[in-house]
Structure formats: structure tokens, C-alpha cells
Amino acid sequence: MDDLHKIARAYHTTANEESKLQGKIFFERMDHDGSGGITIQEYLAYMKRKRYTKMANRPFFDYLNKSRTGKLDFMEVMTLFYIIKSGRKICDGCGGLLKGTFFSCTDCFANDDESFNLCSKCFTERKYVHPHKHFLDNYIILESMKVKLEEKEKKIRKMEEKIKQMEENEKKIRKMEEKIKQMEENEKKKGKKVEEKEKKIKKMVDPSKQTGASNAIVLYNPRRSPNVRANVLQAVVAAAIALSNCTIM
Ligand SMILES: [Zn+2]
Numbered sequence: 167m168d169d170l171h172k173i174a175r176a177y178h179t180t181a182n183e184e185s186k187l188q189g190k191i192f193f194e195r196m197d198h199d200g201s202g203g204i205t206i207q208e209y210l211a212y213m214k215r216k217r218y219t220k221m222a223n224r225p226f227f228d229y230l231n232k233s234r235t236g237k238l239d240f241m242e243v244m245t246l247f248y249i250i251k252s253g254r255k256i257c258d259g260c261g262g263l264l265k266g267t268f269f270s271c272t273d274c275f276a277n278d279d280e281s282f283n284l285c286s287k288c289f290t291e292r293k294y295v296h297p298h299k300h301f302l303d304n305y306i307i308l309e310s311m312k313v314k315l316e317e318k319e320k321k322i323r324k325m326e327e328k329i330k331q332m333e334e335n336e337k338k339i340r341k342m343e344e345k346i347k348q349m350e351e352n353e354k355k356k357g358k359k360v361e362e363k364e365k366k367i368k369k370m371v372d373p374s375k376q377t378g379a380s381n382a383i384v385l386y387n388p389r390r391s392p393n394v395r396a397n398v399l400q401a402v403v404a405a406a407i408a409l410s411n412c413t414i415m
């Protein structure tokens with residue numbers, strides 16, 4: 167613990183103004199009565215309120231209270247501030263601060279709020295109660311997490327590629343559908359034209375509905391489009407042939 171007090175002091179003295187102010191605010195919020203020292207009651211109330219539950223106990227308070235005065239002074243609170251800010255982990259067996267190598271439950275590791283960590287002593291002496299069985303030391307777990315992350319990233323990249331491919335395929339399908347639609351419409355138009363032509367021809371050819379070429383002459387209007395004119399001419403020819411056939415018979 168001495169080391170940590172020293173580290174925290176070094177951090178505080180070399181910190182910039184903003185960090186120093188943050189530390190001051192941290193202390194003042196904990197110092198409920200503004201006496202300049204933190205009692206165990208003030209400490210526990212603050213730690214529970216801020217949900218630092220693993221550190222909200224008498225042994226941890228004593229651990230911080232290096233001066234053994236029963237009240238945390240400013241620098242002792244700065245040690246706590248450093249522990250929190252640096253994300254130091256607490257042993258879930260003995261409640262002590264974890265230093266160097268420690269063991270972490272692999273099932274709980276991903277969930278930072280619920281991570282379960284043990285100091286070497288608690289781990290080897292099995293001084294803990296926990297539902298999971300797989301533990302790895304912090305260095306190996308970090309390494310294996312890195313590998314897992316890389317694998318996940320690879321999978322994500324593959325899936326992204328697949329999605330892209332699928333989107334492109336969908337685009338192609340949409341284009342093809344549009345083409346088919348266009349073709350169907352063209353065919354419909356063609357069909358209508360043919361129907362109209364057939365109707366016209368029928369009219370021309372049907373002897374009961376006409377008086378020979380005179381009808382064709384009525385239909386022949388120079389103001390109509392050349393296409394219509396051509397159709398009419400065709401009809402006239404057809405009618406003439408039909409009529410001549412009639413006379414032959
Ligand atoms: Zn421990």
C-alpha cells in the first residue's frame with residue numbers, strides 16, 4: 167500500500183490544474199461536514215452512494231488511512247482518487263487492492279461491472295466463493311481477449327462483405343425486374359396495336375358493315391398521321407382484294 171500512496175502523491179503533485187481541481191472536488195463531496203477529514207461514516211456513505219461497493223468497507227478504509235488517525239486526510243483520499251481513476255481492481259476474495267499478476271474469471275471478464283478478480287494468494291488457496299470455474303491471469307486473459315477480438319473483427323468483416331454482395335445481387339434483381347416489366351409493357355402495346363389493326367382490317371373486310379371502298383375513302387383522312395394513313399391504305403387494298411374475290415366467285 168505504501169507504494170500506491172507514493173504513486174498517488176506523485177500523480178497529484180505533477181497533475182495539471184484541472185486534475186487537481188477534480189481531486190479537490192472529490193474530497194469535498196466526501197467531506198460531508200466540511201471538517202477537512204473523512205470519517206468512516208462519511209467514507210462509507212460516499213462509496214455506497216457512488217456504487218464503489220467493493221471498496222465500501224472498514225478494511226479498505228483502514229488500508230487508505232496510512233496515518234492511522236481514524237480520519238482520511240486529503241492525500242489519503244487522493245490515493246483513493248488515484249485507485250478509482252486508474253481502474254485498479256480489488257480482490258474479490260480478501261478485498262485487497264490487486265497489484266501485478268492477478269486472476270480473473272473468464273466468464274465475468276467481459277462484464278466490467280461484474281468482473282471477478284482474485285489476488286494470487288486467494289486464488290491458489292481457493293479463498294473465494296464464485297459460480298464460475300475458469301480463471302486466467304490478467305496478462306493471459308488480455309492476450310486471449312485480443313485474439314478473440316481479432317477473430318470477431320474478421321467475422322464482422324466477412325459478414326459485411328456478404329451483406330454488400332447481397333445488396334448488389336438485389337440491385338441486379340431489381341434491374342432485371344424492371345427490364346421484364348418494360349418488356350411486358352412493350353408487348354402489351356404491341357398487342358393493342360395489332361388488335362387495333364385487326365379490328366380495322368375486319369371492318370374493311372366485313373361486307374355486311376361496309377359498302378366497299380367508299381368506307382375506306384371516308385377513313386382516308388390526309389390529316390391523320392402517316393402511320394394511320396398506311397394502315398388505311400393497307401385496309402383499302404385488303405378490301406379491294408376481298409371485293410374482287412367476291413366478284414370472281
Ligand atoms: Zn485476495
Ligand SMILES: [Zn+2]
Nearest residue numbers: 271273274298
Ligand atoms: Zn465469473
